[in-house]
Amino acid sequence: MKYILTLLLLLPCVVFSQANIDKDIANVEEKLIDWRHYFHQNPELSNREYKTAEKIAEHLENLGLDVETGIAKTGVIGILKGDQPGKVIALRADIDALPVTERNNLPFKSEVRTTFLNTETGVMHACGHDTHIAILMATAEILAKHKDKIKGTVKFIFQPAEEGPPPGEEGGAKLMIKEGALENPKVDAIFGLHINSETPVGTIKYKTEGIMASVERFVITVKGKQTHGSQPWSGVDPIMISAKIIDGLQTIISREAKLTDEAAVITVGKITAGTRFNIIPESAELIGTVRTLDPKMREMIINRMREMSKSIAEAYGGEVEISFQNNTSITYNDPELTAQILPSLQKVASKEKVELMKATTGGEDFSYFQEKVPGVYFFLGGMSPGTTEPYPHHTPDFRIDDSGMLLGVRAFTQITFDYLNN
Template sequence: MIRNFLLLTTLFGFNAIADIQQDIENIETQMLEWRRHIHQHPELSNREYKTAEYVASHLKSLGMKVETGIAFTGVVGILEGDQPGPLLALRADMDALPVTEQVDLPFASKVTAEYRGEPVGVMHACGHDTHVAILMAVAEVFANNTDQLAGTLMFIFQPAEEGAPGDEEGGAELMLAEGLFKDMKPEAAFGLHVTSSMPSGVIGYRQGPMMAAVDDFELTVIGQQTHGSRPWSGIDPIVTSAQIINSVQTIISRRTDVTKAPAVVSFGAIKGGIRNNIIPDDVTMVGTIRNFDMGIRDNIHHQLGHIIDHVAEANDAHVEFKINEGYPVTVNDPALGEKMLPSLVKVFGDRGVVDPGLITGAEDFSYFANEVPGLYFFMGVTPPDRDYTTAPTNHSPHFYVDESALLNGVRAFVQLVQDY
């Protein structure tokens, strides 16, 4: 009977399955070393030179075909399995944020850099260091088990997810523009993001729209300077700006069908004048647009320009207005989600997979998901002894990651690939 069981395990690959699962467990220590190294040496968007070298060196050591310098610092590794099958893409983003770390860790970042002309601290305050380390671990697990890989994997280490600086291009959009999927187009793309808003061992996933499209806008209202005691002798850009701000709020409250999909238009900064009794020549404002429907997005753009122009005209002011189009809506392909959701349940359990609702944050994984069916999910990293509802959020200088949760990211990617 024992001989028959051993024969069955050999024939049906049970030993091989056990081997790859053991390799996942064994990679944890190394993965955490990678994560801590990257965390201690963060780099801003489009400046991920050392991180890219670190990743490329690892992928080359695994015998992969490696291409570097995509979208400035992007790295792509190609791993072919021993059996024929589909091409799948796995993605991790590499950039850090202009945030000064305030977490008491032995590997806390002390790095500084220049951002928008000012000296800043640099921190992996969004967890991209964990994404890189997780994907490096997945690469090693599959490189050591190509007999368990029916197909080919494209490991995408992407720069500038947080947005390219200044007038530079970058991120997923630029990688695609430079031909990332031109010669090798994946059947599907998978991505994850750690979050402090969920406890460790839980993931957030929903089919269809998941994260908002994002656009930024900037405008300058140009009036005519005059003394504050004689407002009739000039054109007041401050009053005009106030009217614009109030009128713009009607775009969502009165001009958008919010039963179809939610949307937000917010002003984030306004600057004009310097003295209490001088009406200035101009006022500048910046803001953001978030939505989950591209038709609604187009209407918001139209209404925003229409209101700004006409309110300015009514006040005899002029306006310079520009919308900087950002990331589109991040959509999880329904058919892919239906097929792969059981894989996530295998790793996290029925109670470990929750619907986080629509998220008004944005992600440039959306560009990949516009090209091929995409599946993107959030993974909780707040430890059990902390309240995830009050934990410092992503982008906070106090953002903290429960490292014991990271191996679940490796398990999830491996499960998704094997089941697909």
Template sequence: MTSLIFGKDPIDSAISKNLRKIIKMRHQIHQYPELGNREFKTSKLVADHLLSLGLEVETDIAYTGVVGVLKGNKPGPVIAVRADMDALPVTEDTDFPFKSIERTTFLDKEVGVMHACGHDIHTSVQLGVASVLASMKRSIPGTVKFIFQPAEEGAPPGEEGGAELMLKQGVFNNPKPNAIFGLHTHAGLEVGQLGLTIGPAMAAVDHFIITIKGKQSHGAYPHKSVDPIIMATEAVDAFQTIRSRSLSPLEPSVVTVGIIRGGERFNIIPEQVHMEGTVRTYNTEVQDMVEERMNTILEGITHAYGGSFELKYDRGTPATINDPVLSRKMIPTMERVVGKEKLIMMDPVMGGEDFAVFANEVPGVYFRLGVVKPGTTSGWIHTPKFRADDSSLEVGIRVMSNMILDYLQSSID
């Protein structure tokens, strides 16, 4: 059972009044997940709740994004808090009574849809924070801007989306925040634990698409071909030398080929092979080096075999850097809420997050929320067995509400 807090603290009191409703909304969001730029039901649920709290609400930002503005009765700075709303093309395999059985079409394939990255928790926590702070409006010194973002996992092909499009459409205008907070579920932390990385926290995310072109032939006559499969396999091997031989061993980076497609029949050497993958880095000079080396490797291999190539290299989400000064400023708040021993200082990871786009504009803090109920297990994020417990909502709401109020109060002291 999820515990309810009945304390004298106004935040705790507000949580006790709203938690059951927030849990119910979390179940609804989880049971009916939606992919990026298609979060229509989720967006409406969010907007309706914010309006019911008396916030100023703007909708249809970056397709389905929602922004709610809560103006306190006292003057002060502006703090933004962001939650992402989109789900993933994953078929859920949990024992939740509210598990998703939704299906949709993604990249011309029928797929399941699941909140396999915890965005239902992110959205629900932020709705809870809005409920808590709206009840305390008279004592809030400043303004809170609640940003509910679509398409963090990426927009559909041919569409813009996510944090970048929200910024382009003016989400940081009128009023512009002085700082921004965000959180992400963590399948390696128990409910009640938090994770924080000061400084570089999550990597830049680049996406590459390669077409290796050869000459088609019968499989029994390979000498008549220019075999793109041979060229592709050599390229995959050679890409790994970028990390091991071209870059400093102290410089974090990843080069991963995730897709190789080629051929139509077992006895035909195809004309071309499609390759696709990701590069993760923290340093723009390393990004430059990786892209340059990929071009050089592909040029050398294809030239040696008599083929050719096309490389499309897309620099996507930048690295997420937690502002060191602001991060250290918020540590006492986090420790006060969960206990010093439950705030875990974490190493940087090679995963990416477009919260970075916001944090490049104003100082930001992005922390991890433990979601695994003690005594249970969860699959990792982006897997069918990812299982975030309802009890993490209470912790997330308490932590974020306290962080926001402490930031606003400290900024005017």
């Protein structure tokens, strides 16, 4: 009886505490939107996020966090120590923009211009990373205000160059890991989110195991024999061989990959060859990408691409060189950790609004963090109610509804409390 009375006396305090947290989250929305608009108007490309990093670091310092800057060139890490000892959780946001010229009438539209790979272009947060920054900044403010309720430590990782560093440079999650982002203190689990323009506001989508694909960049150089365009029999045509290779590569997907297990894609995105209409050139270059969601399938496809390209080139008298560059691994959600935090997501969004999704062939270098520690990555709805034709990511017309961000703050906050205090 004494125990029951004690529990009843404590219960109002717990409810009151949660009510305070909910109120603080609701009150941070105005700041959240202001931050997002600032970053959207002032986008910076991968490994060049200098002003972005300065604003993030200033905010974290004002919250009283231990702040590290210059990680992986422009990355920022904030460390919040709870009032009680415990595990270490990491929350990650990517901070870079894209070389895309914005095409809309938003009052906070980006007018930034730059030169990227010798081409003049606009700069735009065309993938929603501006919302990710704002969400994690707001989460840091809420958790710092309630650190007395935290058992353990929270690391806020603001990562540059998720879209890939410029040619010849290191960057992104790989470099952050190399420079100790998951150490001192050592991270036990990491969580990330991505807003989505085609998912309704208020919805969260998740998947156990592979949720996003590994991304390989490949280059195939076909070597032939140059000759006059009027006398193809006196040379070896690398353009014709390239066409045969492209056709052959697609049969790996359509006839050899077990697509009932996982999706896979081979895409040739660029072909370069020749100088004149009447010259069969000496060589041709094919550049493309491979997307896979299963390690064994990835190995099979890469091996078959090597074999097939070589065989086709030799059959027509040519030679071939092929190389692969891994851009991301499979974004793999740890099954046990996913099951553990699923109730947290359902608590903030409702069971009906937390949906199991199919894997996507997009890629994410958050996957490199997941190779080192258990992690979960999920998608957050950013599509306005009533939208019938949402604009895809990485396009000039891409847009996100500001009202979708607050659920991201609630999700990160709930995951943190539940994971550390469990």
